[in-house]
Amino acid sequence: xxxxxxxxxxxxxxxxxxxxxxxxxxxxxxxxxxxxxxxxxxxxxxxxxxxxxxxxxxxxxxxxxxxxxxxxxxxxxxxxxxxxxxxxxxxxxxxxxxxxxxxxxxxxxxxxxxxxxxxxxxxxxxxxxxxxxxxxxxxxxxxxxxxxxxxxxxxxxxxxxxxxxxxxxxxxxxxxxxxxxxxxxxxxxxxxxxxxxxxxxxxxxxxxxxxxxxxxxxxxxxxxxxxxxxxxxxxxxxxxxxxxxxxxxxxxxxxxxxxxxxxxxxxxxxxxxxxxxxxxxxxxxxxxxxxxxxxxxxxxxxxxxxxxxxxxxxxxxxxxxxxxxxxxxxxxxxxxxxxx
Amino acid sequence: xxxxxxxxxxxxxxxxxxxxxxxxxxxxxxxxxxxxxxxxxxxxxxxxxxxxxxxxxxxxxxxxxxxxxxxxxxxxxxxxxxxxxxxxxxxxxxxxxxxxxxxxxxxxxxxxxxxxxxxxxxxxxxxxxxxxxxxxxxxxxxxxxxxxxxxxxxxxxxxxxxxxxxxxxxxxxxxxxxxxxxxxxxxxxxxxxxxxxxxxxxxxxxxxxxxxxxxxxxxxxxxxxxxxxxxxxxxxxxxxxxxxxxxxxxxxxxxxxxxxxxxxxxxxxxxxxxxxxxxxxxxxxxxxxxxxxxxxxxxxxxxxxxxxxxxxxxxxxxxxxxxxxxxxxxx
Ligand SMILES: Nc1ncnc2c1ncn2[C@@H]1O[C@H](COP(=O)(O)OP(=O)(O)O)[C@@H](O)[C@H]1O
Ligand SMILES: Nc1ncnc2c1ncn2[C@@H]1O[C@H](COP(=O)(O)OP(=O)(O)O)[C@@H](O)[C@H]1O
Ligand code: SF4
Ligand SMILES: [Mg+2]
Ligand SMILES: [Mg+2]
Numbered sequence: 001x002x003x004x005x006x007x008x009x010x011x012x013x014x015x016x017x018x019x020x021x022x023x024x025x026x027x028x029x030x031x032x033x034x035x036x037x038x039x040x041x042x043x044x045x046x047x048x049x050x051x052x053x054x055x056x057x058x059x060x061x062x063x064x065x066x067x068x069x070x071x072x073x074x075x076x077x078x079x080x081x082x083x084x085x086x087x088x089x090x091x092x093x094x095x096x097x098x099x100x101x102x103x104x105x106x107x108x109x110x111x112x113x114x115x116x117x118x119x120x121x122x123x124x125x126x127x128x129x130x131x132x133x134x135x136x137x138x139x140x141x142x143x144x145x146x147x148x149x150x151x152x153x154x155x156x157x158x159x160x161x162x163x164x165x166x167x168x169x170x171x172x173x174x175x176x177x178x179x180x181x182x183x184x185x186x187x188x189x190x191x192x193x194x195x196x197x198x199x200x201x202x203x204x205x206x207x208x209x210x211x212x213x214x215x216x217x218x219x220x221x222x223x224x225x226x227x228x229x230x231x232x233x234x235x236x237x238x239x240x241x242x243x244x245x246x247x248x249x250x251x252x253x254x255x256x257x258x259x260x261x262x263x264x265x266x267x268x269x270x271x272x273x274x275x276x277x278x279x280x281x282x283x284x285x286x287x288x289x290x291x292x293x294x295x296x297x298x299x300x301x302x303x304x305x306x307x308x309x310x311x312x313x314x315x316x317x318x319x320x321x322x323x324x325x326x327x328x329x330x331x332x333x334x335x336x337x338x339x340x
Numbered sequence: 341x342x343x344x345x346x347x348x349x350x351x352x353x354x355x356x357x358x359x360x361x362x363x364x365x366x367x368x369x370x371x372x373x374x375x376x377x378x379x380x381x382x383x384x385x386x387x388x389x390x391x392x393x394x395x396x397x398x399x400x401x402x403x404x405x406x407x408x409x410x411x412x413x414x415x416x417x418x419x420x421x422x423x424x425x426x427x428x429x430x431x432x433x434x435x436x437x438x439x440x441x442x443x444x445x446x447x448x449x450x451x452x453x454x455x456x457x458x459x460x461x462x463x464x465x466x467x468x469x470x471x472x473x474x475x476x477x478x479x480x481x482x483x484x485x486x487x488x489x490x491x492x493x494x495x496x497x498x499x500x501x502x503x504x505x506x507x508x509x510x511x512x513x514x515x516x517x518x519x520x521x522x523x524x525x526x527x528x529x530x531x532x533x534x535x536x537x538x539x540x541x542x543x544x545x546x547x548x549x550x551x552x553x554x555x556x557x558x559x560x561x562x563x564x565x566x567x568x569x570x571x572x573x574x575x576x577x578x579x580x581x582x583x584x585x586x587x588x589x590x591x592x593x594x595x596x597x598x599x600x601x602x603x604x605x606x607x608x609x610x611x612x613x614x615x616x617x618x619x620x621x622x623x624x625x626x627x628x629x630x631x632x633x634x635x636x637x638x639x640x641x642x643x644x645x646x647x648x649x650x651x652x653x654x655x656x657x658x659x660x661x662x663x664x665x666x667x668x669x670x671x
Contacts, residue, residue, distance in 0.1 A: 205380065207614070237600065271527060275529070291534055
């Protein structure tokens with residue numbers, strides 16, 4: 001299964017079966033905070049507030065938004081690493097929120113995570129070979145030692161590492177190589193869904209491109225489904241089939257890639273796109289700057305009405321009172337804005 | 341010329357050997373202009389800035405050669421006492437993470453007035469007024485109240501605004517900004533960049549912006565130095581350098597990033613391989629192992645930074661002429 005070496009550009013138009021692999025419905029996660037040792041009034045952080053989306057098999061859904069908007073918490077709630085306050089997470093037909101830890105063990109094999117900082121998720125005292133081989137042993141995927149060593153070599157080679165890397169330790173590798181180890185370890189479990197949480201954010205641009213290409217190759221080869229969490233809008237556009245934009249715990253816009261980037265409907269999406277500097281001084285010189293004023297409000301005390309209204313350049317009086325639903329404004333194109 | 345860095349070399353003694361973090365680097369800054377140092381992590385950008393400020397951590401770190409002429413005076417030849425007067429007063433520095441250069445247990449007011457009192461000799465009421473004026477200037481709402489707060493009560497964007505205010509406090513001629521917006525979200529980054537651009541124009545402050553973000557450079561810089569493995573490998577005006585990169589590394593960087601203003605590409609074009617180990621640099625061009633343009637002399641013969649086309653555009657590459665042509669052919 002792991003024979004294939006690096007291949008050419010992936011064939012477009014991956015077959016997407018209609019039925020979703022993952023369906024998140026009305027997911028809400030609140031964290032009680034404060035009132036403890038460091039004081040502060042007790043309150044509730046609304047980290048994720050009524051989020052719904054689905055991902056078809058073989059598809060990549062991009063999840064973008066500024067830091068603190070709830071992307072990581074959404075991923076952790078899918079895995080049940082955080083138990084959602086309410087809502088359901090349907091994966092391969094089962095609602096994960098109803099499963100106990102024993103039942104979740106098997107599910108967690110099928111859903112793997114790739115983190116931003118592979119260093120903190122790799123045991124510094126284990127060799128790369130042991131790190132990739134351990135889950136194969138623990139989950140009895142490849143119980144026999146010699147076969148397991150072969151599989152580890154195959155996996156390392158598939159992610160672009162050399163057999164001798166198996167004997168090295170995480171600190172002896174570069175950031176890009178460590179991310180490859182994280183990917184090999186996830187791949188070892190033969191997952192259906194991979195949650196990529198800012199997998200390239202900590203990497204240099206030339207290395208980012210290497211890792212993105214690798215993720216795309218692996219998706220084509222193993223039919224993987226990705227939830228790709230990132231804050232870089234250009235990277236998300238490159239890798240995603242569909243994109244969801246989050247702001248303060250909510251999805252404010254969700255649609256397919258082309259519609260989102262060519263015809264954004266939510267003023268926040270528009271502002272985000274306008275804020276990204278383009279690597280071309282001639283374009284930058286002539287570009288109107290819609291710089292969004294203010295800062296993201298605290299999720300401890302979100303604004304009433306539309307949570308974006310304090311920063312929104314087109315807000316009207318109604319926006320301060322009415323919470324906009326995520327509406328299908330155009331076919332397949334959903335936005336949570338009263339004026340969209 | 342406001343600042344002239346000449347043949348600067350800085351090394352670190354480490355267990356793995358001598359790291360040549362900055363290796364015979366020369367560049368300059370004119371009055372009021374914005375110059376970028378761009379390159380990937382570990383290429384020597386921060387060490388260059390720290391060397392200019394003479395803040396390289398001794399004894400492991402050592403400036404081994406070169407001159408840093410600021411308004412004609414060699415900073416490397418000043419006494420520590422004279423250098424202290426240059427820092428903050430004539431050259432200010434802004435870091436990626438302001439928390440590391442702020443004192444967590446002092447109010448913002450204390451930290452802002454201290455510099456003005458020491459460097460400008462202002463009395464406390466005047467320095468307080470000055471601090472309020474500066475905070476208002478960088479767009480911090482309610483500055484009077486903010487002065488009584490502590491750094492942790494500020495958001496990342498507000499802390500960076502404050503750093504800019506503190507940098508401007510003594511009306512320096514030059515600000516070195518090391519990854520000033522890297523830790524910020526894109527909408528806050530845009531705000532901070534606009535602010536810096538506006539203030540540097542208004543006060544005629546020259547800026548050195550250190551970043552790995554090619555978009556930030558394009559939005560912001562007049563001239564650009566691209567660094568790789570401790571050396572400047574390409575220099576030019578931002579427009580020329582982006583329009584027609586003449587070093588394979590610059591070209592590779594620009595090709596590897598996905599762009600929102602262009603149609604989506606089927607596949608990204610990374611630079612293969614990794615940056616070299618700075619303790620084991622090859623005799624020739626350090627980019628050779630990753631370079632698609634390399635010729636036989638590249639691994640053994642080191643190319644100097646030399647003019648390509650006109651005198652304003654320089655590249656340290658044996659094949660610089662072809663690199664430009666190749667790109668035009670592709671376009
Ligand atoms: N364990 C926790 N306790 C309290 N607040 C939390 C916890 N985890 C996350 N949060 C808060 O929830 C919000 C969303 O966080 P997160 O999901 O990490 O955002 P993102 O990944 O988009 O940056 C933030 O305000 C964060 O501070
Ligand atoms: N205190 C130090 N001791 C040893 N090596 C150092 C030290 N500071 C920097 N270096 C090395 O010098 C090189 C350049 O570092 P730096 O200037 O920080 O890079 P960047 O371009 O990312 O700012 C790197 O290889 C780094 O590991
Ligand atoms: S000198 Fe040679 S190896 Fe170096 S960048 Fe130019 S062509 Fe490539
Ligand atoms: Mg996160
Ligand atoms: Mg640095």
